[in-house]
Amino acid sequence: MSLSALQAPVARDEEKSSLVVDILTQRFGERCSRSQAVREQHGHTTTWLPNQAPDAVVFVESTEETAEVVRICAEHKVPVIPFGTGSSLEGHLNAPGGGISLDLSRMDAILQVNADDLDCRVQAGVTRKQLNSYLRDTGLFFPIDPGADASLGGMAATRASGTNAVRYGTMKDAVLGLTVVTPTGEIIHTGGRARKSAAGYDLTRLYVGSEGTLGVITELTVRLYGQPEAISGGVCPFPDIDSACKAVIATIQCGIPVARIEFLDTLQVKACNAYSKLELDEQPTLFLEFHGSDAGVREQAELFGAIAEDLGGGDFKWATQAEERTKLWSARHDAYWASFVLRPGAKGVATDVCVPISRLAECVTETSKDLEDAGLLAPIVGHVGDGNFHVLVLVDEDNPEEIAKTEAFVERLNWRAIELEGTCTGEHGVGQGKMKYLEREHGGGLDVMRSIKQALDPDNIMNPGKIVTMS
Template identity: 85%
Template sequence: MSLAALQVPVERNEASTALVVDILTQKFGERCSRSQAVREQHGHTTTWLPNQAPDAVIFAESTEEVADVVRICAEHKVPVIPFGTGSSLEGHVNAPGGGISIDLSRMNRILAVNAEDLDCRIEAGVTRKQLNSYLRDTGLFFPIDPGADASLGGMAATRASGTNAVRYGTMKDAVLGLTVVTASGEVIKTGGRARKSSAGYDLTRLMVGSEGTLGIITELTVRLHGQPEAISGGVCPFPSIEAACQAVIATIQCGIPVARIELLDEQQVKACNIYSKLTLKETPTLFLEFHGSEASVKEQSELFGAIAEEYGGGPFDWATRAEERTNLWTARHDAYWASFTLRPGAKGVATDVCVPISRLAECVTETKQDIESKGLLATVVGHVGDGNFHVLVLVDEDNDEEVGKAEAFVERLNWRAIEMEGTCTGEHGVGQGKMKYLRKEHGGGVDMMAAIKRALDPDNILNPGKIVPMS
């Protein structure tokens, strides 16, 4: 698969890089890996872009160690690429100019839980499942849930979202404060534990979504929520994608406080049936969940059932048993991997967009027509309560014509979303794969982003070749 045109070249200094690798090897010993397999794993994970491996991987264990590595790299102008769990989809952890990957997975301590204030402080390598497991007996939970068991540092860096976003928001809403290592190796604190502040620039929001290009997040203070008294959820089939989307729009516009509302097209339902051993009707389907009191979740479920019926959907099968809901949402979170059962051995070309909720039905319907008219095999799944959906095109990477069709489709989808006053990415982030769409979406705002990058990272060592080109 040749997609090099999507990647921005970054100048490389072989002598300086070799010197830095030697210095770090002496300093960190076996925690500085030069193994080809380890390097490739840290340069390429679930992305469909070509692998660009770093020259070495450091397994850091503290903020001080991260700062030390960055100071050494800054002195010699060698790139530094932060790595959480490697679950991003747009080439965020590739190393186009080589350099050092800093793996933060060993920084996985939960430092403090302030139950009375509904917040906690954690290291960047803590994963969402780890945090919620720790919180289980406190009556609290952390709601942001991208499909993968991602690290909280990586989720903040990519401004991640998930199935709960329609009710609980995204990472930009969840993060109160950060500890960040800057391009010079200085350690700074942004934000705090106060729920609001008017004290100067909002550096926390600047770092959230910066994808490691402005600083490396090593600690976070995040908001928590009380576990709801009651939860109900279920599935509702529809005769068409348009009918399902119209039901979503009506549900949101009626003000029903749905916690999760997910769309799976007929191909994705088929894949989930195979992979997760479900027995759903293979037609466009909504997965839903409601949080609240026993009475309120019952009322919400009944109201949605009535809306679904208006659009030809149903029956809406809903249940309150935890094991049934767990099976349902595990299948939803495994949707990416399930898709490959439809074409074993295929490569997945993943993309996402987000549009105003009123344009959702139009955008998804046109996208499905585009897929079918070009003879592509793809699954559609989305957090449609906020207008966000994903497409995974399954291609034979050795078939140039097929790869070309997939590339052209992804481009049309992103242009379509932007023209509908939406965005080229609701939660994947920009990385390398979405850079070409930013100028269309933000215009001169891209120049402002580049100015901020130059001011905070004048030597362009922090995750270069991502978000905005510096040449």
């Protein structure tokens, strides 16, 4: 694959890395792995960027062990790359300067549930499915759902979002406080359990979305919500992309408290039908879900139905039974894997953007035409209730012409979103793959980000080569 997306070469000191690996091996024994397969697995991401493996992987089991590893690396100025479950999409886990991959997956304890206050404290390796399984009998749930069963630490580090974001927000809204290991190995606590605070800088929000470039998140306090009394959902096809997107805009503008509203274009519906054994009309389609009381859910459904009818929507197929809803949403979550039935053997290039919902129809329609003009096979799917959508370009990785066309399309897509007053990434994050778009999006703000990185991590050991370059 092309190396053009790797924006920040990072100096590599083989001698220092070798010394640190020896020290960590002596300290952690088998929990410090030099295995080529393990190292490559920890450099791997679901992306087309080349794998850049770390020099070793350390499996830590506590905040104190994490701090110990970071202190050793800081002393020798060797990079540290935090690792959760490996589901990131923009090269966040690559180690361009070598160093130590810090695997937090064994830190999977649920430490405290405060049901009366609707919050809980967990270690960073706890996954969203694990937490919700634990909470099942409490009447509470954690709503942030990016699709993958990601770790909460990784979700905070990348400011994850997902299908429920239109109602429940993203990780920046869900995280109340953090335990963080700084680049010097100090352990600090940010935020707290209070629902609001005016006490100083909001360090929690600084670390949420920092992608491991400012410190390692080891514990989180997160908001919980009561499980809704009633849930209903369904699918509604539309004659074209424009009418489907306009239905989304109208739904949000009318104040209908939809919990999820997802868009699948014709290609994506075709793929989901084949992969998940569905029988949906192969047209641009919205998947919806409403949460609330029985009466409230019925009212929301009726209001949306009227909007859809006005915009040419087809039969609104409802799934009120849990099994039916699970099948539909499992198909939506499997959309990435389903896409490959459209072109077996292809490599998937996943990218996302986000725009104001008033510009959504324009952006998705232009993107669809761009793909057609470029001759690229790429289904579109998105969390369109907040203006966010994804494109998965299916390419032959051995065809340089296709790769060049794909790179050019991804660049046009990002510029298009920024010009429409949106962002180059709604939820995938920056990592390595989106770095070159930040200057146009943030202007002088990028220099402020660089100053923060310089102040907190002057030796650039925390996940170097991601988000901002350091001169």
